Amino acid sequence: MSKTPITVAYGDGIGPEIMEATLNILLxxxxxxxxxxxxxxxxxxxxxxxxxxxxxxxxxxxxxxxFLKAPITTPQGGGYKSLNVTTRKALGxxxxxxxxxxxxxxxxxxxxxxxxxxxxxxEEDLYAGIEHRQTQDVYQCLKVVSRPGTEKIVRYAFEYARxxxxxxxxxxxxxNIMKFTDGLFSKVFYEIGEEYPxxxxxxxxxxxxxxxxxxxxxxxxxxxxxxxxxxxxxxxAAQISGSVGxxxxxxxxxxxxxxxxxxxxxxxxxxxxxxxxxxxxxxxVMMLQHIGQADIxxxxxxxxxxxxxxxxHTYDIFREGTSKEKVGTKEFAQAVIDRLGQLxxxxxxVDYKESATFDIKPSVREPQKKEQVGxxxxxxxxxxxxxxxxxxxxxxxxxxxSLKVITNRGVKVYPxxxxxxxxxxxxxxxxxxxxxxxxxxxxxxELYDNISKxxxxxxxxxxxxxxxxxxxxxxxxx
Ligand code: NAD
Numbered sequence: 001m002s003k004t005p006i007t008v009a010y011g012d013g014i015g016p017e018i019m020e021a022t023l024n025i026l027l028x029x030x031x032x033x034x035x036x037x038x039x040x041x042x043x044x045x046x047x048x049x050x051x052x053x054x055x056x057x058x059x060x061x062x063x064x065x066x067f068l069k070a071p072i073t074t075p076q077g078g079g080y081k082s083l084n085v086t087t088r089k090a091l092g093x094x095x096x097x098x099x100x101x102x103x104x105x106x107x108x109x110x111x112x113x114x115x116x117x118x119x120x121x122x123e124e125d126l127y128a129g130i131e132h133r134q135t136q137d138v139y140q141c142l143k144v145v146s147r148p149g150t151e152k153i154v155r156y157a158f159e160y161a162r163x164x165x166x167x168x169x170x171x172x173x174x175x176n177i178m179k180f181t182d183g184l185f186s187k188v189f190y191e192i193g194e195e196y197p198x199x200x201x202x203x204x205x206x207x208x209x210x211x212x213x214x215x216x217x218x219x220x221x222x223x224x225x226x227x228x229x230x231x232x233x234x235x236x237a238a239q240i241s242g243s244v245g246x247x248x249x250x251x252x253x254x255x256x257x258x259x260x261x262x263x264x265x266x267x268x269x270x271x272x273x274x275x276x277x278x279x280x281x282x283x284x285v286m287m288l289q290h291i292g293q294a295d296i297x298x299x300x301x302x303x304x305x306x307x308x309x310x311x312x313h314t315y316d317i318f319r320e321g322t323s324k325e326k327v328g329t330k331e332f333a334q335a336v337i338d339r340l341g342q343l344x345x346x347x348x349x350v351d352y353k354e355s356a357t358f359d360i361k362p363s364v365r366e367p368q369k370k371e372q373v374g375x376x377x378x379x380x381x382x383x384x385x386x387x388x389x390x391x392x393x394x395x396x397x398x399x400x401x402s403l404k405v406i407t408n409r410g411v412k413v414y415p416x417x418x419x420x421x422x423x424x425x426x427x428x429x430x431x432x433x434x435x436x437x438x439x440x441x442x443x444x445x446e447l448y449d450n451i452s453k454x455x456x457x458x459x460x461x462x463x464x465x466x467x468x469x470x471x472x473x474x475x476x477x478x
Contacts, residue, residue, distance in 0.1 A: 011070030013265025014275035021333035041072030052083035093251035100237035120230025148362035157224035248282025273328035374432035390414035
C-alpha cells in the first residue's frame, strides 16, 4: 500500500508527548503515513506570527489535505488570533465530530451506557471573531449564523447518523431568546429533518438540553449544535464519560480534514510523562478511517480498548479498585503497542469501514425582495437621562424617517422607560419609516449627517430590512 502524506504538528504543553505516543502506536500498527511536520502554536506566536502558523505551513496543509494536530497554547492577551479557529475556517472544516463514549466498568463513570456524538458547527456563531469595543464601557461580539452554513452542518449530522447506524439526531439551540440566529438553526433542523424519516428527531433549548446531557447522556445519540454550545458541551460530555483526555475529534470540510484531541495543551501537566494520549490517538484512528486505512484504525482501536480493559491507566482515569497499573504517557503507548492484534474481551470490538464521504451542498434559493424600512443608529452618549436624548433626537428626521424608540443594552428606555433601568454609555436609536413604506440610502446619509452635525457621537449603524415583507430585525424589549 502506498503511503498517504499527512501534515503533523506537535503543538504545545502536553502536545509533543501525546503526539509522539500517538504516532508510535499508529506506525507500529502498520499505518502507511508519509509525515510532513510543521511548527504551530506558542513559539510561532512569540516570534511575532499573530496567527500561530507560518505561511509555508499552509502549503503543506493544502498539499496533504490531512492534518493531525496536537493541542496548542494560545497566549493570553490582545493581538493573538486562535490558530484552531483560523485553521478550521481557512480550510473550510465546517463539521466538528466529537464522540464521547464511556468504557464502563473499566473506566469509572457515573454514566456507564453513554455513547454520544456531538456534531458541532465549526465556522460561524460567536467564533466568527468579529469583536469591537464601541464605547468606553461597552464591548460586543457578533454572532453570525448563515443559512448555507447551518444547512451544511445539520445535513452532515443526519448523513453521519445514517452512515453510522445511529437512530436519533437531537438539536440544541437557544431559539427562544436568539430568534434570528439560533431561530434559523432550529428552523433548518426541522426542515432538513423531514428528509430523514428513518431518523428520530428531537429538539431541546440548550440549557435544559445541557442539563439532560449531563444527567442522562445515555438518552442521546447524535446531537447537532451551534459552535459555542458544541465546544462547551463536548468537553462536558467527554469529562462525564470518564475524562476529557479520552475524546478525539475530526474536523471535516469539502477539501481537507483535521484530526485532534478535544482537550487543550494542559500546560500544568506538560513535560512530566503524565498526560493521557487517548484523545489524540482516537483522533488518529478517525484519520486512518478517513484516509482509507480502516483495517489499521480497527487494529489500533481494539488494542487501545484491550489496554483500558487490562486496567493500564494514566493518572486521569486511574481509580483504586478499578485500575490495575498507573502509567505515564510512554508506558501507556507501549502497552497499546504490545496489544496490537488483540481484541477487547468485554467492550464492543470495533470493525471500521472506510468513512463515508458526503457531498453536501446548501440549497439554491430564490432571491428575496429586500427593502430597507429603517435604521438603528448607535450613539456613545453620556449626557444624562434617556428622556433628554429622546427629546433631542425627535428633532431629527429625513424624509419619512423618524425616531421610534431608544434602547440601552437592548431594553426600551424611550419613550416611556423606567427610571430603574440601568443605562450605559451605549444607546441604540431606532428610526423607522411608517408601516408599508421604504427608505432610500440618501435618507440614511441625510439623517446621519444631521445627527453628527448636532455633535452626537455615532458609533455604528445597522440597516433594518424587510425580506419579502417580513421584518429581518428583532423587535424591542420593554
Ligand atoms: P485543557 O483541556 O488543556 O486542560 C484542562 C485540564 O484537563 C488539565 O489541567 C488536566 O487536568 C486535564 N487534561 C486535559 N487533557 C488531558 C490529558 N490528555 N490527559 C490528562 N488530563 C488532561 O484546558 P485549559 O487548561 O483550559 O487550556 C489550556 C490551553 O489549551 C489554553 O491555552 C487553551 O487556549 C488551549 N486549548 C487548545 C485547544 C486545541 O489546541 N485544540 C483546545 C482547548 C484549549
